[in-house]
Amino acid sequence: MTMKVAPVIVVLGQNSVAIARKMMSVLPGATLYGLAGRTCEVDISFTNFGDTLREFFMEGRPLIGICAAGILIRTLAPMLSDKRQEPPVVAVAEDGSAVVPLLGGLNGVNDLARLIAEVLDVKAAITTTGDLRFCTSLLSPPRGYHLANPDDAKTFISDLLAGAQVKLEGTAPWLSNSQLPIDTKGNLTIRVTEHLVTLTPNCLVYHPATIAIAINDTVDVDTIQQLLIDAELAPQSVAAIFAPLAIAANPAVHGIASALGVPTRFFTSNQLETLLSQGYSTAQAAAIAATGTSSHLLTSSFSHLAIAIAPQVIDPSTIGQPRGRLAIVGTGPGWSQWMSPEVREILKSATDLVGYKTYLDLVGSLADDKQRHESDNREEIARAKMALDLAVEGRYVAVVSSGDPGIYAMAAAIFEVLDHHAQPEWNSIDIYVAPGISAMQAAAAAIGAPLGHDFCAISLSDILKPWSIIEQRIAAAACADFAIAFYNPVSKQRTWQLTAARNILLQYRTPDTPVVLGRNIGRLGHTVKVITLDQLAPDVADMQTIILIGSTQTKIIQRGDENISVYTPRRYTESKNVL
Numbered sequence: 318m319t320m321k322v323a324p325v326i327v328v329l330g331q332n333s334v335a336i337a338r339k340m341m342s343v344l345p346g347a348t349l350y351g352l353a354g355r356t357c358e359v360d361i362s363f364t365n366f367g368d369t370l371r372e373f374f375m376e377g378r379p380l381i382g383i384c385a386a387g388i389l390i391r392t393l394a395p396m397l398s399d400k401r402q403e404p405p406v407v408a409v410a411e412d413g414s415a416v417v418p419l420l421g422g423l424n425g426v427n428d429l430a431r432l433i434a435e436v437l438d439v440k441a442a443i444t445t446t447g448d449l450r451f452c453t454s455l456l457s458p459p460r461g462y463h464l465a466n467p468d469d470a471k472t473f474i475s476d477l478l479a480g481a482q483v484k485l486e487g488t489a490p491w492l493s494n495s496q497l498p499i500d501t502k503g504n505l506t507i508r509v510t511e512h513l514v515t516l517t518p519n520c521l522v523y524h525p526a527t528i529a530i531a532i533n534d535t536v537d538v539d540t541i542q543q544l545l546i547d548a549e550l551a552p553q554s555v556a557a558i559f560a561p562l563a564i565a566a567n568p569a570v571h572g573i574a575s576a577l578g579v580p581t582r583f584f585t586s587n588q589l590e591t592l593l594s595q596g597y598s599t600a601q602a603a604a605i606a607a608t609g610t611s612s613h614l615l616t617s618s619f620s621h622l623a624i625a626i627a628p629q630v631i632d633p634s635t636i637g638q639p640r641g642r643l644a645i646v647g648t649g650p651g652w653s654q655w656m657s658p659e660v661r662e663i664l665k666s667a668t669d670l671v672g673y674k675t676y677l678d679l680v681g682s683l684a685d686d687k688q689r690h691e692s693d694n695r696e697e698i699a700r701a702k703m704a705l706d707l708a709v710e711g712r713y714v715a716v717v718s719s720g721d722p723g724i725y726a727m728a729a730a731i732f733e734v735l736d737h738h739a740q741p742e743w744n745s746i747d748i749y750v751a752p753g754i755s756a757m758q759a760a761a762a763a764i765g766a767p768l769g770h771d772f773c774a775i776s777l778s779d780i781l782k783p784w785s786i787i788e789q790r791i792a793a794a795a796c797a798d799f800a801i802a803f804y805n806p807v808s809k810q811r812t813w814q815l816t817a818a819r820n821i822l823l824q825y826r827t828p829d830t831p832v833v834l835g836r837n838i839g840r841l842g843h844t845v846k847v848i849t850l851d852q853l854a855p856d857v858a859d860m861q862t863i864i865l866i867g868s869t870q871t872k873i874i875q876r877g878d879e880n881i882s883v884y885t886p887r888r889y890t891e892s893k894n895v896l
Contacts, residue, residue, distance in 0.1 A: 324379035333383040453495035461630040463553035465522040511554035526556035531603035534621035556631035565745035582637040638711025647753020650839030672717035697730040757802035760835030765882035778805035795825035803864040833865035
């Protein structure tokens with residue numbers, strides 16, 4: 318069973334987590350949500366059960382609740398309106414002893430329940446009479462088939478249950494292998510065809526995904542739809558939009574696919590070379606490559622557009638490649654609670670993870686079953702090139718940084734490579750940056766609000782920029798009375814820069830200016846310490862330390878015997894010319 322949308326598993330207690338993980342082995346992309354305070358080692362924690370479930374239901378996400386069926390029913394009852402649109406909802410007993418499909422009969426809930434029951438070694442509580450009698454669901458055909466007239470299905474199935482027989486026109490292995498009362502003289506008909514036909518109550522029509530549409534230039538959706546109408550072909554039989562990889566970034570390709578509700582797949586020039594040498598246009602070559610040489614190629618007056626019909630259902634996932642995707646993500650400083658839900662979803666969906674080993678290790682179980690590509694932390698340009706090359710192959714690559722990927726991290730490296738080492742094939746990649754909590758934010762939060770007013774960030778590393786520029790920026794920031802976050806303050810090879818930075822600051826700040834030292838924030842053994850500016854020296858910091866320098870307004874407040882906080886007021890209470 319393949320679902321268009323990955324399911325959500327919701328648990329209310331820790332005892333259910335193991336059962337959920339077992340189910341997830343057969344549910345690719347599933348996300349485990351656990352009730353905060355009662356569960357741990359889940360993908361995402363939630364606090365409000367009702368709001369969480371209703372939100373997923375509205376989004377059309379398949380829902381699996383490891384809880385009482387009644388809780389799910391009462392929670393979702395106000396949302397029920399259109400059974401054609403409702404996603405599958407399954408209740409699973411806390412000990413995995415029962416699997417009950419509740420909602421989503423038209424969207425494969427029984428198949429989902431059977432899949433879960435199989436991995437739990439129990440029997441799904443299927444109550445749909447037609448499914449039980451005929452060992453198939455006429456209302457929710459398998460992927461690759463679309464029921465054109467579901468409104469007629471209820472009466473049709475009732476007639477079958479009453480003893481009517483049915484003749485099968487067309488090819489559909491899932492029906493031929495069922496226990497339907499198939500008879501060539503049946504008074505009911507099931508027709509499997511990619512052609513548009515007149516719908517009648519005594520005939521169920523299934524459109525198989527046998528049509529490939531290939532384009533090699535910008536085409537509008539109206540043109541595609543008109544061509545299908547002229548050829549009397551059902552849009553529901555379109556399996557995918559196919560195109561050469563060179564136009565993978567063309568919005569028209571994805572716009573057409575979105576309008577038809579199908580995926581896009583792409584061919585490299587090498588994959589089309591043989592067909593092109595035989596005189597086919599690029600679009601025709603792509604259409605034949607998608608459907609096979611025994612397919613039927615429709616004639617068209619458009620040289621950049623071709624339609625072909627395959628003799629069997631097309632599985633797009635086995636043909637060509639998807640558009641490569643490259644996500645540059647920030648995991649936050651370390652604690653899993655600080656990783657955004659968006660980043661979690663990207664990491665779960667990615668096929669390949671690229672990054673410094675320490676950062677990849679922060680991902681934890683989200684790296685399971687992924688291709689890991691580790692490299693030294695100083696090899697950023699080579700890492701960026703590798704990530705882009707992997708994405709060109711149609712992979713979903715996540716480049717992993719700690720903190721925020723756009724702050725002294727890999728996002729800038731990726732775009733630098735795109736700017737200075739451009740390769741034509743990289744233009745096909747869909748690139749996205751997903752933000753994370755930065756080290757300076759985490760360190761500031763750990764001690765109060767030292768960045769509560771205007772601030773800036775400066776890296777003290779002079780590997781990528783000369784020290785003279787760093788000096789100018791420190792002086793300018795100090796003169797303007799910014800609070801300052803120092804990144805990369807000290808390394809084994811760089812020990813004098815922090816002292817030089819302190820000496821510049823002392824020209825503008827008093828020796829007792831608050832300084833926050835945050836080390837390994839969000840990781841094992843993290844520490845936060847407050848010193849004064851005159852105490853700042855190389856031996857108090859390393860590359861795992863973020864240093865926050867207060868402005869002239871930054872204050873330390875004592876909260877108890879050993880509890881202090883540091884903050885910079887949002888409002889300056891007196892006029893002070895720091896220039």
